[in-house]
Amino acid sequence: MHDLKYIRENPQAFDAALVRRGAAPVAESVLALDENRRALLTEMQNAQARRNEASKAIGAAMGKGDTATAEALKAEVAALKDTLPALEEQERAAGEELDTLLAGLPNLPADDTPDGADETENVEVARWGTPRSFEFEPRDHADLGPVLGLDFETGVAISGARFTFMRGQMARLNRALGQFMLDYQTGQRGYTECATPYLVRQESLFGTGQLPKFAEDNFQTTDGRWLIPTAEVSLTNSVREQILDESALPIRMTALTPCFRSEAGAAGRDTKGLIRQHQFEKVELVSIVRPEDSAAEHERMVESAEGILQALELPYRKMLLCTGDMGASARKTYDLEVWLPGQGLYREISSCSNCGDWQARRMNTRYRPAESKGNVFVHTLNGSGLAVGRTLVAVLENHQQADGSVTVPAALLPYMGGLTKLEITA
Structure with a gap:
């Protein structure tokens, strides 16, 4: 607002x-x-x-x-x-x-957000890591995964397109990724772990900007509630209609939740594999801060997401989104794009946005400055730290071996119950 x-x-x-x-x-x-x-x-x-x-x-x-x-x-x-x-x-x-x-109006872009019509005009800010040189032709995760426990056919049989069933070692790796991300963000980056509702009222989706304009992108239940498209909704709305003490800021929260998206505007896109699913897991990062702190908090949040990629030895690039590719609620957004050798390109794996006071006005969330009269709207920020399914894709493609197995990154070994690699089971 x-x-x-x-x-x-x-x-x-x-x-x-x-x-x-x-x-x-x-x-x-x-x-x-x-x-x-x-x-x-x-x-x-x-x-x-x-x-x-x-x-x-x-x-x-x-x-x-x-x-x-x-x-x-x-x-x-x-x-x-x-x-x-x-x-x-x-x-x-x-x-x-x-x-x-x-x-219905989008947020106003920050002064340093570049102008542009679409993703082709995003600006590359930095790169980390060197894409691996393979002695064989690297495979796409959709071709590599089925013999390792990634069961697309059963997912479709149960629920339809854009759903996946995981078995055994693949399910273990998926769980390990989520737990590692959550432990990293809470233990090393200072975010408070939260367990949130997965169903929310429409007021909550309005507060973070998914409603009214983007209703078709979300799933609504028969009783009028909505499935969360991301834990951004439930985490950010945890401070709705509140006046916070300045001493409570910054508030940094994280949650590992399932996310549900109708992908209404993505018909025909990424129908193969795990890139674009109706249901997926994500570790979300949300910060509630004073206006003067939001720019620095934005950089800190991006670093928190980058830490996961670096720990998993996944090459990536950092992109500053242009005005035409940015979400409606954001003033400024960085995307992290991970290298996928099976596809031969970089794909988004995290998006971190500074929303300024746009969401706070919709939620009526303010804070009370210690040394001045009147209440001030907070600034809100959100980002992926990271999307679990897309990170699973990146691990499979970047750590695959010539025999079809996948080496488990060292950072995940404590979560894998002794498994050091995923091996062909059928």
Whole structure:
């Protein structure tokens, strides 16, 4: 959500920022709706004040025996009683229209977010690791995995496309990845582990920005709740409608949860393998901070995600997303893209975003500065630390051997119950 005061004072700058995101200018429409709502509110308040004033005057007129004046005042009060509900309804409708317009607008990009139309204009910031030279033709995980316990056919038979069933050593490796990520983020990066609901109310999805605009990308249950597309929703909304003490900040939370996405806008994309699933696991990172700390916290969060890739010896590159490729809730986003030798390209494995106060305004989450009056909206940040399924893909492809086995990275050995490699079982 956006600050109306900022739009009133900076309409041209607001429109220019929206245009950078590929959105149409709307400041004129916003201000017209705002002016209409404020005019109706003023009219309603004046009518209420006049009704109260006239009601008091009735008694005074009757006390003086001025029956004509008293009757005229009674008629005026009766008319105002009929008028006020209509004004209240008009003011409520005007407020809803304004809120609906604002709720559908994306966040404004940060000054250092590069302009661009799509992913081809993202900016590479850094690379880590050297892609391995293979003495054989490396295989895609979808070809490598089935004999190691990655069962695509059973997943489809049970649930349909974009679901996968894992067995034995593959399921163990998948679990090891999630546990290692969670232990790393809590033990070395200072995030507090949380266990969150997987079903949330629509207010929660609105708070983080998935609703109302992206409803088709999510799954809704028969009782009106929604399956979380990421633990960002439940973690960030844990502070909704609160006024936090400054001493409590920063708040850093993490959770390993299943995630559910309809992939409505991805028909025909990545239907083979684990890259794009309806159900997957992810370790999510969320930070709640003071505005002046959010830029540094963003860099710290990206480093937290990078640490996992480095520990697993997975080459990657760090990309700064352009305005056209960034999620609606973000001001600035870094993507980490891992090298997949079986596909011969880099693929996104983590996205870390600074949302500024955009989500906080939707959730009405503020903090109380220790040495100043008034409450201030917090800044929220979120990122993947990491997506488990995509990390499994990267481990399989980068650590595969000529005989079809996969060597377990050293960082995962404590979680593997003595297994040092995945070997062909059928």
